[in-house]
Amino acid sequence: MDGLVALPRDSRTQEQLEWLADEILEASGEATIWVATPGSAAHERALAERMATAVAAEYRAVIEAAEAARDKDGTARRRTLARLRRTLHAIRARDYFPPPERERAQQAVAELEALVEEPVR
Numbered sequence: 001m002d003g004l005v006a007l008p009r010d011s012r013t014q015e016q017l018e019w020l021a022d023e024i025l026e027a028s029g030e031a032t033i034w035v036a037t038p039g040s041a042a043h044e045r046a047l048a049e050r051m052a053t054a055v056a057a058e059y060r061a062v063i064e065a066a067e068a069a070r071d072k073d074g075t076a077r078r079r080t081l082a083r084l085r086r087t088l089h090a091i092r093a094r095d096y097f098p099p100p101e102r103e104r105a106q107q108a109v110a111e112l113e114a115l116v117e118e119p120v121r
Contacts, residue, residue: 008096046078052097066108077116
């Protein structure tokens with residue numbers, strides 16, 4: 001299977017890609033890491049904006065799910081909280097240009113966590 005992935009070049013992605021390439025080579029596959037630069041500053045800004053927009057949509061889905069979970073019973077809230085924590089972790093792993101929704105999503109999950117941990121009266 002062929003593939004191409006474009007990621008911002010930073011120490012984290014560089015290390016992960018090198019590790020992945022080594023794993024592929026050890027499994028008798030082929031892997032090459034290419035370093036490229038956008039053709040212009042405008043292309044670079046557009047790419048960063050597309051990446052941030054996509055991640056922002058994912059964060060909005062987390063916010064909506066956290067808000068919807070408030071009306072669920074305790075068990076459903078706990079399950080939703082666990083899922084949203086995993087989802088936030090996965091989103092942050094590919095969030096190279098954090099949009100404002102990032103903080104709102106983290107806050108929504110923290111509020112749900114406080115509700116889950118609230119003692120039953």
